[in-house]
Amino acid sequence: xxxxxxxxxxxxxxxxxxxxxxxxxxxxxxxxxxxxxxxxxxxxxxxxxxxxxxxxxxxxxxxxxxxxxxxxxxxxxxxxxxxxxxxxxxxxxxxxxxxxxxxxxxxxxxxxxxxxxxxxxxxxxxxxxxxxxxxxxxxxxxxxxxxxxxxxxxxxxxxxxxxxxxxxxxxxxxxxxxxxxxxxxxxxxxxxxxxxxxxxxxxxxxxxxxxxxxxxxxxxxxxxxxxxxxxxxxxxxxxxxxxxxxxxxxxxxxxxxxxxxxxxxxxxxxxxxxxxxxxxxxxxxxxxxxxxxxxxxxxxxxxxxxxxxxxxxxxxxxxx
Ligand SMILES: [Zn+2]
Numbered sequence: 437x438x439x440x441x442x443x444x445x446x447x448x449x450x451x452x453x454x455x456x457x458x459x460x461x462x463x464x465x466x467x468x469x470x471x472x473x474x475x476x477x478x479x480x481x482x483x484x485x486x487x488x489x490x491x492x493x494x495x496x497x498x499x500x501x502x503x504x505x506x507x508x509x510x511x512x513x514x515x516x517x518x519x520x521x522x523x524x525x526x527x528x529x530x531x532x533x534x535x536x537x538x539x540x541x542x543x544x545x546x547x548x549x550x551x552x553x554x555x556x557x558x559x560x561x562x563x564x565x566x567x568x569x570x571x572x573x574x575x576x577x578x579x580x581x582x583x584x585x586x587x588x589x590x591x592x593x594x595x596x597x598x599x600x601x602x603x604x605x606x607x608x609x610x611x612x613x614x615x616x617x618x619x620x621x622x623x624x625x626x627x628x629x630x631x632x633x634x635x636x637x638x639x640x641x642x643x644x645x646x647x648x649x650x651x652x653x654x655x656x657x658x659x660x661x662x663x664x665x666x667x668x669x670x671x672x673x674x675x676x677x678x679x680x681x682x683x684x685x686x687x688x689x690x691x692x693x694x695x696x697x698x699x700x701x702x703x704x705x706x707x708x709x710x711x712x713x714x715x716x717x718x719x720x721x722x723x724x725x726x727x728x729x730x731x732x733x734x735x736x737x738x739x740x741x742x743x744x745x746x747x748x749x750x751x752x753x754x755x756x
Pocket of ligand 1: 708712717718
């Protein structure tokens with residue numbers, strides 16, 4: 437929703453406007469109060485940068501009730517401090533690449549109060565992860581029923597005649613997704629919730645690519661807006677964005693998850709990005725233009741801002 441600092445420097449020739457997807461309420465997190473020093477003195481007294489130290493991918497933590505939980509460790513070159521997050525029932529620590537295992541364990545220990553407090557929320561979040569019974573794609577007007585089977589062999593037969601089918605796998609486990617008529621069949625290791633989420637996301641991305649650009653282009657054409665490319669992307673923090681390049685043409689990118697939204701909200705998102713081709717900001721002129729396309733635009737904009745909270749768990753599930 438704001439022009440970020442890097443692109444605003446080139447505002448006249450090149451600009452980008454983002455429509456935010458997530459707000460911070462979507463997950464709980466704790467920032468460590470201190471920064472990790474990325475540099476150290478080597479044995480000769482030279483200042484060196486510590487990069488990508490080898491640390492465990494998972495650290496076990498024992499709660500006061502004796503239960504053991506996994507804390508997934510993600511190294512990040514950009515992060516300067518440890519951030520502990522609870523995401524969809526999993527604890528994740530994002531840590532600087534330069535942190536040592538000793539410092540990491542010590543840091544995690546220092547936030548035991550926060551972990552203990554959030555342990556019960558995590559259990560609740562994990563319970564809520566169930567395979568959905570149906571998925572609605574409002575732009576198509578179809579509600580797809582979901583069926584599951586552990587018989588992967590059946591999938592190999594069905595996949596030949598189905599209009600859409602693919603395999604996702606992780607180590608030795610695999611799930612085949614086959615769409616036939618208005619049913620999505622999941623075959624194989626359907627108890628592996630990571631694979632279920634991955635398969636449904638892949639399916640959702642294909643639906644997004646199939647439906648969103650055409651829908652957006654039709655709206656642009658009806659309003660006599662000139663737009664360049666429309667791409668469908670897996671954006672973690674935005675519903676969409678509009679960028680103007682040096683040649684003056686505006687390209688639009690849309691989050692595939694928009695395909696799960698009610699049609700009026702998808703329309704609002706597309707109108708929002710299309711209107712940025714005329715106004716690369718959120719000025720009164722921009723809002724007036726949106727209003728001229730849809731008198732309900734203000735209410736719809738609020739609905740769109742809230743919509744990420746109602747996304748199903750599998751749509752924003754990220755493999756840890
Ligand atoms: Zn915007």
